[in-house]
Amino acid sequence: MRELHVSGRRIADDEPAYVIAEIGHNHQGDVEKAKALVHAAEACGVDAVKLQKRDNRRLFTRAFYDSPYDNENSFGATYGEHREALELQKGEWFELSRYTREEGLAFIAAAFDEPSADFLAELGVDAFKFASGDLLNVPFLRYVARFGTPLFLSTGGGTLEDIDRAVDAVATINPNLCVLHCTASYPAEVEDLNLLVISKLRERYPELVIGLSDHHNGIAMAPVAYMLGARAFEKHFTLNHAWKGTDHAYSLMPDGMRRFVRDLRRVPVALGDGEKRRFPSEERPLEKMGKKLVASRDLPAGHVLEPGDLVAKSPADGGLPPYELDRLLGRRLLRGLAVDENVALEDVEPAEEPVAAHGA
Numbered sequence: 001m002r003e004l005h006v007s008g009r010r011i012a013d014d015e016p017a018y019v020i021a022e023i024g025h026n027h028q029g030d031v032e033k034a035k036a037l038v039h040a041a042e043a044c045g046v047d048a049v050k051l052q053k054r055d056n057r058r059l060f061t062r063a064f065y066d067s068p069y070d071n072e073n074s075f076g077a078t079y080g081e082h083r084e085a086l087e088l089q090k091g092e093w094f095e096l097s098r099y100t101r102e103e104g105l106a107f108i109a110a111a112f113d114e115p116s117a118d119f120l121a122e123l124g125v126d127a128f129k130f131a132s133g134d135l136l137n138v139p140f141l142r143y144v145a146r147f148g149t150p151l152f153l154s155t156g157g158g159t160l161e162d163i164d165r166a167v168d169a170v171a172t173i174n175p176n177l178c179v180l181h182c183t184a185s186y187p188a189e190v191e192d193l194n195l196l197v198i199s200k201l202r203e204r205y206p207e208l209v210i211g212l213s214d215h216h217n218g219i220a221m222a223p224v225a226y227m228l229g230a231r232a233f234e235k236h237f238t239l240n241h242a243w244k245g246t247d248h249a250y251s252l253m254p255d256g257m258r259r260f261v262r263d264l265r266r267v268p269v270a271l272g273d274g275e276k277r278r279f280p281s282e283e284r285p286l287e288k289m290g291k292k293l294v295a296s297r298d299l300p301a302g303h304v305l306e307p308g309d310l311v312a313k314s315p316a317d318g319g320l321p322p323y324e325l326d327r328l329l330g331r332r333l334l335r336g337l338a339v340d341e342n343v344a345l346e347d348v349e350p351a352e353e354p355v356a357a358h359g360a
Helices: 031-044 079-085 090-102 114-123 138-145 160-171 197-204 221-227 254-271 280-289 322-328
Strands: 003-006 009-012 018-024 048-053 106-111 127-130 151-154 177-182 209-214 232-236 292-295 310-313
Touching (some): 018 254, 031 090, 048 090, 048 114, 090 106, 106 114, 138 151, 138 160, 151 160, 151 232, 160 177, 160 197, 177 232, 209 221, 221 232, 221 254, 232 254, 292 322
Parallel strands (some): 018 232, 127 151, 151 177, 177 209, 209 232
Antiparallel strands (some): 003 009, 292 310
8 A cells, every 4th residue: 555654644545635835935044934834834734844955055056156136036146145045044943843843743844955955864854855856866866765764756847757767766765755746837837737647656656655746826726636646735835925035926825725725635525435325414405495296186085196186396395206106197096185285105096916927
């Protein structure tokens, strides 16, 4: 059976959706904002929060690090300064990790380079996340897999062959892996979601949990993904769409995240057990809307029922259902019926038994 355990929570086909609130750098480098995001995420009912860790000088080329970054979302004059401003300090990471566990949530983080992975391993994250940009980075995948911590692998922009390569690199070292279908655009348009890939991933990796890293600007597609077999869901999260930063505009705010979690958790409940039956909640509406057979006019005892003598009328509060009409026609009434009065099988002569053939 495909399953993954993260901080005591089992993720499997027969479990509710596992929801990760992707905080990323929406905390803007402020640990108090990060804690507020964690607290709000917990109130929404998520299972985990996820952040991102970069050693920027190790990650970027010098030219890219020093390149001008002058726009409304910039926190620095260069891209390097911008990225550095968004990083939490080492002590703040430990503070936030403790706070998250106190809130009862798993603490997941994406490392973008080896030094960041080392730090997150020291921190004791509950799971590592690989961003789509590292799908092809097999040496890094292997490096992180060796920590033995549960892993989530995003697959945005990849082919099935790319995913095979990454899964083979990781799973031979650490089988505690969830593969996340992903479209690496922000936000992802509906026509680019390609959710049927989830079914292909389930067929291709029958031993692995499959999920969705959902960059769509809305909540409607996640239940569809659940129906296709996704069980882990990552969704970007913020407290204010107007905050500076590129992620906030398409991230869910608390009300949206609550509905995101609510709708996902409703899916298995709504699926039921597949047995078609009447529920107690249907009794009163069906009594009001349903129909019974009644006399269309005053009918005397001894009358032989013929078409038009009985009609179907509401409410269905007794009497025979209309499908019994054919059994009644041609039979003699044993008692008179007033207009709109219910008719019962006991009100007519018993049907004649068929005569058995000779020699039977």
